[in-house]
Amino acid sequence: MTICVWCQREFQSSLALRDLLSWRPLPVPPLCASCQARFVPITAQHCPACGRQQDTSTVCHDCTRWAAEPLTNRALFRYDAGMKAYMQQYKFQGDYALRKALQAPLQRALAQQDYDVLVPIPIDQQTWLTRGFNQVTGWLRGQPYQQALLVKADHKTRPQSAKTRAERLVTPQPFTLDPQVASVLVNRRVLLLDDVYTTGRTLRHAAAQIYLGGAKAVTSLTLAR
Amino acid sequence: MNDLSEFFGRRIPARQVMPALGDGQVAVQRVGRRYRCQRCQQWVQPEDRLPNGAWYCRHCLQLGRVTSQTKLYTIPEPNRFTIPPAPILTWTGKLSDDQQRAARAVRDLTQRKQNQLLWAVTGAGKTEIVYPALAWALARGWRVAWVSPRVDVCLELAPRIRQAFAAVSQCLLYGEQPLPYAYSQLTVCTTHQLLRFERAFDWIIVDEVDAFPLTTSPLLQDAITRAEKTTGCHLYLTATPGEALQRQIRRHEVATTYLPLRYHGFLLPRLQLRLAWRWRAALVKSQLPRGLQRQVLAYARVGQRFLLFVPHVRALEPVMAALARLAIRNGVSVHAADPDRTAKVQALRDKRVDFLVTTTILERGVTFPAIAVIVLGGDDPIFSTAALVQIAGRAGRHADFPAGEVTCYAQSQTRTIHRAQRMIDQLNRQGRRQGGRRP
Numbered sequence: 001m002t003i004c005v006w007c008q009r010e011f012q013s014s015l016a017l018r019d020l021l022s023w024r025p026l027p028v029p030p031l032c033a034s035c036q037a038r039f040v041p042i043t044a045q046h047c048p049a050c051g052r053q054q055d056t057s058t059v060c061h062d063c064t065r066w067a068a069e070p071l072t073n074r075a076l077f078r079y080d081a082g083m084k085a086y087m088q089q090y091k092f093q094g095d096y097a098l099r100k101a102l103q104a105p106l107q108r109a110l111a112q113q114d115y116d117v118l119v120p121i122p123i124d125q126q127t128w129l130t131r132g133f134n135q136v137t138g139w140l141r142g143q144p145y146q147q148a149l150l151v152k153a154d155h156k157t158r159p160q161s162a163k164t165r166a167e168r169l170v171t172p173q174p175f176t177l178d179p180q181v182a183s184v185l186v187n188r189r190v191l192l193l194d195d196v197y198t199t200g201r202t203l204r205h206a207a208a209q210i211y212l213g214g215a216k217a218v219t220s221l222t223l224a225r
Numbered sequence: 226m227n228d229l230s231e232f233f234g235r236r237i238p239a240r241q242v243m244p245a246l247g248d249g250q251v252a253v254q255r256v257g258r259r260y261r262c263q264r265c266q267q268w269v270q271p272e273d274r275l276p277n278g279a280w281y282c283r284h285c286l287q288l289g290r291v292t293s294q295t296k297l298y299t300i301p302e303p304n305r306f307t308i309p310p311a312p313i314l315t316w317t318g319k320l321s322d323d324q325q326r327a328a329r330a331v332r333d334l335t336q337r338k339q340n341q342l343l344w345a346v347t348g349a350g351k352t353e354i355v356y357p358a359l360a361w362a363l364a365r366g367w368r369v370a371w372v373s374p375r376v377d378v379c380l381e382l383a384p385r386i387r388q389a390f391a392a393v394s395q396c397l398l399y400g401e402q403p404l405p406y407a408y409s410q411l412t413v414c415t416t417h418q419l420l421r422f423e424r425a426f427d428w429i430i431v432d433e434v435d436a437f438p439l440t441t442s443p444l445l446q447d448a449i450t451r452a453e454k455t456t457g458c459h460l461y462l463t464a465t466p467g468e469a470l471q472r473q474i475r476r477h478e479v480a481t482t483y484l485p486l487r488y489h490g491f492l493l494p495r496l497q498l499r500l501a502w503r504w505r506a507a508l509v510k511s512q513l514p515r516g517l518q519r520q521v522l523a524y525a526r527v528g529q530r531f532l533l534f535v536p537h538v539r540a541l542e543p544v545m546a547a548l549a550r551l552a553i554r555n556g557v558s559v560h561a562a563d564p565d566r567t568a569k570v571q572a573l574r575d576k577r578v579d580f581l582v583t584t585t586i587l588e589r590g591v592t593f594p595a596i597a598v599i600v601l602g603g604d605d606p607i608f609s610t611a612a613l614v615q616i617a618g619r620a621g622r623h624a625d626f627p628a629g630e631v632t633c634y635a636q637s638q639t640r641t642i643h644r645a646q647r648m649i650d651q652l653n654r655q656g657r658r659q660g661g662r663r664p
Contacts, residue, residue, distance in 0.1 A: 094290045096275050097283060132275035132292065 004032035005100050006086070030100040038082030039102075042075055042225065050197060051075035052225050062200070069204045071218070073197055075225030076102075076109055083224045087195065091135045099138035102223060106139045113221060115191035117146050117184060121206055122175070124151040136193050139223070145193075148181045148213065149206055160202060168199045175209045185213035192220040230408035234302030234368070234425025236264060238295045249296035253280045264291055265420050266447055284444060285420055287400060302425045302454065304366055306410045309392035314360040316353070316389035323486050323659065324354050330482040331460065332358040335428065338458045342434075342474065345484035346493055346652055347464045347618025348592070352382065354484065355430060355460065356389055363393055363410060367427035370412045370452065372419060374439035376400065377590065378432055383413045416445045422452040429453050433589065434461040435470070435611045464589075464618060465611035465648065485655035491627035491664045492653045494620045496613060496646050501634040504602055511543035514634050517601065518551060521580075524597060525553050530573065531597040533582045534616055536605035538562075544582050544601065556580035559587070588615045594623035603633035603642050613645035621664060628664035 001010045011032035019026055029036075042053045049063035051074045077083055090098040110118070120136040128134070137145065151174055160168055177185075190210050192203055197220075207218040229245060231237070239246060253260050253269055260269040262282035269280050279292040291297070320328055327345065334341045335358040345351045362369055371386065373379050376399045383397040396407050398414035416431070416439055429449060431439075439445050453459055466474065473479045487493070501507075501514035513521075524531050535544055541558040548556065556578050559569045566586075572578045574593055581587070585607060598620045603613060613633070620629025635642060653661070 089286075093286055094275075094281065095283065095286055096281065097273055128277065132277040132279055132281070132294075134276070138276075 002028055002032075004035055005030040005097055006035040006089075007032060030103075035101070038085070039105075040078045040080055040082065041105075042078055046075075046225075049073065050200060050225060051222070053078050066200060066204070069208075071200065071204055071207055071220060073200070073203065073220045073222060073225070074109070074113070075197055075222045076105055077224050079196055079198070079224040087224070091131070091195070094131050094133075096133050096138060099133075099135075102139055103141045106223065107141055107143070109221060110143055110191075113191055113219070114189065115219065116188040117148075117190050117215075118143060119148045119190055119192050119206070119210065120145055121192065121194040121202065122147060122149050122151050124174075125153070135195055140193075146181050146184055148178050148185060148190075149175045149209060150178050152176055160198070161196075165199055168201050171201055171205075173205050173208070174202075175206055177209050177213050182213045185210060185215045187214065187216050189217045189219075190215045192218060194220065194222045195224065197222040197225045229300060230305070231406060232298055232300040233305070233408055234300070234423060235421050236297045236299045236423040237421055238289070238291060239298045243298070246298040246300065249298040251293060252291035252295040252297050253282055253293040255293075260293065262291065263297060264288070265444055266451075267444055287417070288420060299423050302368060304368055304427075305408075306366055306368070306394065308364060308366055309390075309410075311364070312360075313363050313390060313392060314356055315391040316356055318353060320350075320353060321488055321490075323484060323490070324350055324488065327482050327484045328354045328357045331355060332361055334480050334482070335362060335458070335460070338456070339480050340458050340460075341480040341482065342461045342463070342466065342470065343482045343484070344463060344466060344474070345482075346487055346656075347589075347615060348487045348622040349464075349484045350488050351432075351462045351464075351484075352385065355462070358460075359390070359411075359430070362428050363390065366410075368410055368412075368425060369428045369430070370414060370419070370422075370426045371430045371432065372414050372416050372449070373432040374416045374436045374445065375433055375590075376415050378436075379413055379415055381590070382432065386411070386413060416448060419445075419448040419452040422448075424451070424454050424457075426453055427457045429457065429459040430462065431459060432462045434463045435465050435467050436589070440467055465614040467611060483655060485652045486659055486661045487622070487627075489624035489627055490661060491621065492656050492661045493649050494617060494629045494631050494664075495653075496617045496642070496649055497630070497632050498603070498638060498642055498646070499632060499634050500638075501601075501636065504634060504636060508540060508543050508601075511546045513544065513547045513601070517599065517632075517634055518547075520599065520632065521548065521553055522551060525551075525579070528579075529597050530576070530578075530593070530595070531580045531599055532573075532587065532593070532619060533580060534588075534598070534600045534608075535582060535584060536602045536607045538584055540601070541582055541584070548580075548582070553580070556582065558582040560584045561586045585612055585616075587619070588612050589618075591619065592622050593619065595626035595629075596620060597629060598631045600631075600633040600635075602635065604635035604637060604639045608641065610641045610644040610648065613642060614648050617645070617649060 002013045013029050046053050047060040049059050089095045123134050192206050203220045210218045253262050260280045265285040267284040269282050274280050279294045281292040393411050394409035395411045396409040398418040474481050499516050504514050538560045545558050557569050559566055573581045617631040620631050621627045
């Protein structure tokens with residue numbers, strides 16, 4: 001019997017013969033089947049630019065509007081009601097234990113990505129004080145990363161999630177490059193990691209700073225789109 | 226000063242530092258080698274630690290997170306109310322003789338500040354019986370909470386109480402409440418919300434004290450104790466006290482008022498057991514016990530409407546299929562996650578459908594006139610003794626149709642079924658002594 005980290009109910013985790021023969025500690029799934037089903041993975045048919053789930057594999061309408069600032073993003077799950085409920089509890093209520101729910105899928109996705117340096121999107125000082133953790137690095141299970149970005153001290157507005165699309169798009173650059181870490185970016189392929197891709201504004205601001213640090217290529221991976 | 230009323234008798238984190246509140250108390254405190262949440266009194270798991278070094282409590286996270294860096298503030302309850310003008314009770318209904326007898330008993334015990342239990346059968350009118358005692362308490366300037374573990378009970382109760390005590394300041398609290406908290410004399414809330422209170426209430430009324438999750442949750446039971454003033458007392462309302470409560474009654478540890486008769490004065494319908502050999506295996510092949518088939522066909526012939534309780538959501542579909550094969554089609558199934566739940570219940574009430582196949586969600590709080598009740602698989606652990614008595618209590622609630630058949634199909638007689646039968650018989654024996662009639 002295992003207890004689901006999200007709904008706190010007991011469930012019977014299934015065991016495959018492969019798990020027994022692998023001669024490793026048995027995997028303990030963090031989520032029960034019904035909670036797992038609340039996350040809808042994005043299938044192969046998605047926008048090649050932003051990773052949005054759609055019926056075709058062509059560049060979506062929003063991405064054609066971003067033609068001046070191209071960025072290749074991959075997303076793991078759809079940003080639907082289930083994912084919103086998860087983010088609400090994890091990020092906004094601050095339930096740090098829920099990080100375990102998505103660590104395994106993120107680990108698999110990172111293994112498939114081609115990159116040299118992983119840079120998670122940082123949170124500002126105020127959020128760090130109230131929330132007590134960075135929601136993005138919480139999903140990492142020991143994968144090496146570089147906190148190359150810093151949030152400007154004077155950047156103090158409403159959170160992105162409380163704004164409309166038009167308001168988000170005119171957000172000024174919130175990030176600066178950490179001068180101590182900047183050297184590791186030179187001529188490297190950098191992967192940005194964030195929680196949700198909504199308009200793409202934040203990730204593009206981050207990518208611009210990383211390019212200033214001399215990176216060869218910048219792509220991004222988000223949990224939800 | 227108005228601002229601080231939020232802290233009267235409560236234990237909540239302050240948004241900004243207020244000197245009037247004193248030092249406050251750290252929300253998650255170290256006790257020995259472990260950490261304990263001072264709001265819900267639960268132990269914090271050692272892995273529930275944030276990267277910034279703070280421990281946080283997952284048990285009461287829904288009320289807003291508290292960590293070892295949060296401080297909780299409280300102001301001892303001052304009972305700062307203006308006593309509402311008489312008459313406090315603006316309810317105009319009338320109590321029957323039996324109800325009046327019970328209401329007097331409850332009021333007397335309240336005046337003596339005793340902890341008490343009102344054990345009234347399903348459909349006795351428990352809420353109204355408490356009104357006289359509540360009016361007395363409010364006139365004395367007591368701060369009172371009416372709580373229930375079920376949010377639907379609170380939502381149904383709040384407007385009734387608001388009307389019955391129109392001049393009293395009131396406040397309804399639950400998880401998704403749209404209105405902010407307001408300091409008021411009478412608080413209607415879910416038991417979870419009591420975690421925010423500290424020695425606040427002179428009197429706490431706990432409605433449906435046997436309902437999930439209160440019975441299985443020490444956290445919530447503790448919340449009730451802590452929300453009550455040291456000089457306060459409480460009243461439990463139930464139709465089906467659990468084993469622990471019954472033991473207290475037998476030992477005379479809790480003052481008990483019985484109301485074994487329904488408001489219409491008829492006895493409760495008995496729970497009849499019929500054996501159904503391997504109903505579980507048959508259900509997989511979507512077959513119903515032979516006796517049940519005959520019974521529903523007979524109901525269909527005379528136009529008797531019925532409720533059919535099944536143990537699990539996954540049993541709904543085979544049962545519906547089996548009924549369809551018997552050409553009994555004018556009915557629907559309902560379960561907890563069903564979005565049309567209220568509409569379907571209303572359809573049965575309006576006689577637009579002839580039957581409802583349901584899980585235990587309809588075990589309490591619903592009334593249909595002239596309904597027959599069938600339980601399929603009464604030996605399943607989901608049907609506790611309390612659940613079975615409540616289910617049986619769905620039948621015969623209306624004064625014009627006091628009779629009602631309650632049939633339970635099970636593989637064998639079990640202890641829970643036997644206890645449910647015994648509880649109904651025991652109540653009926655008492656009811657007969659008070660002049661109850663067999664319908």
